[in-house]
Structures are given as C-alpha cells and as structure tokens.
Amino acid sequence: MFLTVASKSLLNRKGSVAMTLMAISVAIFVLLGIEHVRQQARDSFASTVSGVDLIVGAKTGSLNLLLYSVFRIGSPTDNIRWETYEQVVADPAVSWAIPISLGDSHEGYRVVGTTSAYFDHFSYGKKRRIEFTNGAPFEGTFDAVLGSEVAKTLGYKVDSQIVLAHGLATTSFSLHDNKPFTVVGILAPTGTPVDQTIHVPLQGIDAMHSDWPQGPANLTIKSVSRPAPPRRNRRASLRLCWA
Amino acid sequence: MTIELHGVAFSYANDATKSLLNIDHWSVARGERVLVHGPSGSGKSTLLNVMGGLLTCNVGEVTLLGERLDTMNARQRDQFRANHVGYVFQRFNLVPYLNAIENIELASTFAAGKQRSSVREEATDLLHSLNVIPSDWSKPTSHLSMGQQQRVAIARALINTPEILIADEPTSSLDAENRDNFLRLLLGLVAEKNTTLVFVSHDLAIAQYFTRVQALSEFNQEHC
Numbered sequence: 001m002f003l004t005v006a007s008k009s010l011l012n013r014k015g016s017v018a019m020t021l022m023a024i025s026v027a028i029f030v031l032l033g034i035e036h037v038r039q040q041a042r043d044s045f046a047s048t049v050s051g052v053d054l055i056v057g058a059k060t061g062s063l064n065l066l067l068y069s070v071f072r073i074g075s076p077t078d079n080i081r082w083e084t085y086e087q088v089v090a091d092p093a094v095s096w097a098i099p100i101s102l103g104d105s106h107e108g109y110r111v112v113g114t115t116s117a118y119f120d121h122f123s124y125g126k127k128r129r130i131e132f133t134n135g136a137p138f139e140g141t142f143d144a145v146l147g148s149e150v151a152k153t154l155g156y157k158v159d160s161q162i163v164l165a166h167g168l169a170t171t172s173f174s175l176h177d178n179k180p181f182t183v184v185g186i187l188a189p190t191g192t193p194v195d196q197t198i199h200v201p202l203q204g205i206d207a208m209h210s211d212w213p214q215g216p217a218n219l220t221i222k223s224v225s226r227p228a229p230p231r232r233n234r235r236a237s238l239r240l241c242w243a
Numbered sequence: 244m245t246i247e248l249h250g251v252a253f254s255y256a257n258d259a260t261k262s263l264l265n266i267d268h269w270s271v272a273r274g275e276r277v278l279v280h281g282p283s284g285s286g287k288s289t290l291l292n293v294m295g296g297l298l299t300c301n302v303g304e305v306t307l308l309g310e311r312l313d314t315m316n317a318r319q320r321d322q323f324r325a326n327h328v329g330y331v332f333q334r335f336n337l338v339p340y341l342n343a344i345e346n347i348e349l350a351s352t353f354a355a356g357k358q359r360s361s362v363r364e365e366a367t368d369l370l371h372s373l374n375v376i377p378s379d380w381s382k383p384t385s386h387l388s389m390g391q392q393q394r395v396a397i398a399r400a401l402i403n404t405p406e407i408l409i410a411d412e413p414t415s416s417l418d419a420e421n422r423d424n425f426l427r428l429l430l431g432l433v434a435e436k437n438t439t440l441v442f443v444s445h446d447l448a449i450a451q452y453f454t455r456v457q458a459l460s461e462f463n464q465e466h467c
C-alpha cells in the first residue's frame with residue numbers, strides 16, 4: 001500500500017521529481033569530478049617526484065613553490081642565498097639535497113641549474129631513477145643534459161651546441177650567445193616535466209651571467225645534494241629538494 | 244459514556260489570551276447522534292480536533308471509550324484514532340492522486356487487525372451503499388465532484404468500523420436535496436452499526452436527523 005502511495009505521489013509531481021533528480025545528479029557529477037581531479041593531481045604529483053620529503057624555497061605560497069620547483073610552472077618569486085643552502089645541508093637530519101636554479105630558457109624550454117646530485121637522487125613514479133639514452137651527466141661548466149622531449153623536438157644530439165636565453169619567453173632578446181653549451185647527455189623519457197627540461201651545472205649558470213653587471217638576476221633555486229648515509233633512520237633523514 | 248470532556252480548556256498558541264474552549268463537563272453516550280451547532284468561528288472544528296486527539300487541550304480530561312486521550316503521547320493517540328475514530332474533515336482531506344478505493348484502503352492499513360483481502364470488499368460495499376457509481380472508483384479523487392468526494396470521505400471514515408464518527412460540516416457545500424440524501428445514507432449506516440456520531444454544522448435545518456441537538460454555547464464558555 002505504501003509503495004503504491006509513494007509511486008503515485010511521485011508520479012503526481014513528475015516535474016519537481018525530475019528537477020530534483022537532475023539537481024542531485026549534477027551535484028553527484030560535480031562531486032565525483034572533483035574527487036577524480038583531486039586523485040589525478042595527487043597521482044600526478046606522486047609520479048612527478050618521489051622520495052623527496054621537503055621542498056625549500058624563498059618566501060612564497062606553498063602551491064607556487066610546488067608548481068615552479070616540481071612542475072616547472074610559473075616563476076620563482078625570489079632566490080635563497082647560497083649560505084642558507086649550505087647551512088641547511090649541513091644539518092645532520094638532511095641526507096641529501098638537490099639545488100635547483102631557474103630563470104633561463106632555450107626555445108621555450110626551461111633551463112635548470114643543478115649539480116650531479118640531480119642524477120644521483122632525483123626519482124619519479126615508484127622510485128624510478130632518471131636514466132640516460134645517450135651520453136652521461138655533465139662534468140664541465142658548459143655541459144648540458146637534455147630531457148627527452150627537448151632533444152627530440154629540437155633535433156639535438158650529443159655534441160650539439162645550444163645558446164641559452166635569459167628569461168622564459170620563446171623569443172628572448174637577451175641571449176647568452178657568447179657562452180654556448182655543449183650537449184653531453186640525453187635522458188630517457190619519464191613522462192614528467194624532466195622531459196622538457198635542460199639541465200646545466202650551477203657553475204654554468206653563474207658563469208653565463210658573470211658578464212652581467214648586476215649579477216645573476218634570476219638565480220632562483222639552488223640545490224646541493226649529499227649522498228645519503230647508509231642505513232640512516234628514515235625519520236631523521238630528510239631528503240631535500242632545495243628551491 | 245463513549246465521549247467525556249471534563250474541565251477542558253483550549254487556546255491556540257498564537258492567541259493564548261483568548262480561551263476558545265472552556266467546557267466544564269460534556270458527554271455523549273453510546274449510539275447517540277449529536278448535532279453541535281454554532282456560528283462559524285465559534286470553535287466547532289477546534290472542539291472536534293480536541294475530541295479526536297488532533298489537538299491536545301491545555302488542561303482537562305478527554306476520555307474516549309474509557310481511555311484518557313490527554314495522557315497519551317502523539318503516537319498512541321494516532322493509533323487510537325486509527326482504530327476507534329472515523330473522521331470526516333470539513334475539507335475531506337482525501338489524498339488527491341489516489342483513487343477512491345486506494346484512499347479507503349490507505350485508511351485501513353493504519354488500523355490494527357484488519358484482513359487485507361476483506362478490505363477491498365468492504366470498501367466497495369460502502370461505496371455502493373453511499374451511491375458512488377463504480378466508474379468513479381478508479382478516478383483520482385481530485386477529479387471527483389464535491390458531493391462525490393464527500394461520500395468517499397465518509398466511506399474512508401467508516402472502513403475501520405469505528406465506535407465513534409466525527410463529522411465536521413460535511414454538508415456545507417451541498418444543496419438541500421443532496422444534503423438530505425446524504426444525511427439519510429449516513430445516518431442509515433451509522434444506525435446499522437450503532438456508531439456514536441458527533442456532527443457539527445452551522446445549519447439547523449438538518450436537526451431532524453439527530454437524537455440530540457445542542458448549541459456549542461450551551462456547554463462552552465468563551466473567555467477573553
């Protein structure tokens with residue numbers, strides 16, 4: 001009996017029932033959509049960088065820091081000083097750190113100044129290390145290691161010469177053309193922003209800007225990495241990505 | 244006594260200064276057919292609501308069939324009403340999207356101890372004896388005329404063979420001829436089952452059908 005009453009009552013209000021159903025489905029759709037996006041963002045972050053406990057940078061929003069240091073989106077607001085970097089790295093709780101210096105580009109691809117610690121410690125996905133398809137990590141000041149997409153799109157091979165530009169625009173007016181870099185290594189595809197990155201030594205960035213009167217204007221992220229001491233307490237050993 | 248009111252006072256919460264009902268003592272014996280009359284707004288519907296347990300009085304005792312209604316909680320009152328009281332509202336209050344049979348069956352599902360299979364039979368019997376033609380049984384009650392709705396409302400009130408039938412001006416929207424037909428049918432059914440009837444109306448022309456006729460003002464002192 002109550003089922004009859006309920007169904008007839010609903011039928012009697014078809015219009016508002018339909019509207020209600022529609023509103024509920026839209027709400028559920030939005031809810032699921034947001035949940036999906038959230039999950040994707042989390043997965044994407046987790047697969048972009050792994051094994052890092054802390055990202056350190058100059059005063060800025062945490063989202064901004066994450067975006068420019070990990071995803072290479074947006075620009076750093078400020079730099080941190082080298083001494084600060086060394087101070088933190090000296091902390092016994094820090095097992096390794098990777099410095100990152102941003103601000104230059106080549107054909108629209110971001111240039112990251114870093115150290116060989118990058119190739120020793122940086123990992124993505126499920127703790128996967130970055131690998132080389134050609135060549136090796138940089139050694140000289142004007143050596144460069146290209147992400148797979150950079151090499152493929154721009155047709156660079158080991159021994160190609162590239163000129164970096166100051167700033168991030170594709171057509172920059174301030175080319176560092178007196179200091180060309182030589183490609184020494186090309187990385188295997190990772191499916192992360194590493195593929196779109198040109199890696200050069202920190203000294204290269206410094207040297208490149210050395211003729212600038214005011215010094216390295218955009219030297220943003222510096223990182224130094226120390227090898228992780230064997231069998232260290234996981235809690236106490238912070239792996240740092242230093243921005 | 245089937246119905247007994249003792250020292251009952253009632254006022255609506257939004258008008259608490261005016262005590263609408265003030266009844267020292269009023270009772271109805273089993274099988275009596277009482278007509279309570281009075282002008283509109285005098286509190287007739289309110290009296291029936293208090294008597295039927297739809298409203299609870301501020302003070303006093305309301306006793307139906309020997310049970311104290313005023314000490315029951317809302318759930319117990321509803322169950323008691325479903326089992327023992329038939330109620331015909333001034334506006335019938337039929338479920339508009341259910342047909343006549345379904346409205347009657349719905350009322351019977353709230354009463355205890357009824358055989359489901361016998362309900363439909365009894366419902367059709369009642370509708371027959373109230374002169375509702377079978378083609379109207381399956382129409383949603385919102386498609387029925389006032390007179391037809393009123394008969395369905397009576398059938399619904401009587402389906403659980405209540406000891407008490409309360410009727411709130413069910414004839415007010417009928418012409419004289421229909422009204423007399425209707426009252427003859429109703430009182431026939433009531434007499435047959437020896438149901439106690441309390442019927443209110445502002446219309447004294449129907450007094451001949453009742454065993455007792457009283458003005459509300461005879462036993463109710465309105466205080467301000």
Ligand SMILES: Nc1ncnc2c1ncn2[C@@H]1O[C@H](COP(=O)(O)OP(=O)(O)O)[C@@H](O)[C@H]1O
Binds near residue numbers: 257
């Ligand atoms: N729910 C309510 N809340 C407040 N006042 C009400 C309510 N129902 C009725 N009244 C008032 O109570 C008085 C009596 O109403 P009612 O019992 O319906 O009279 P009758 O049925 O005799 O016409 C009227 O003045 C009315 O305005």
Ligand SMILES: [Mg+2]
Binds near residue numbers: 287
């Ligand atoms: Mg009334």
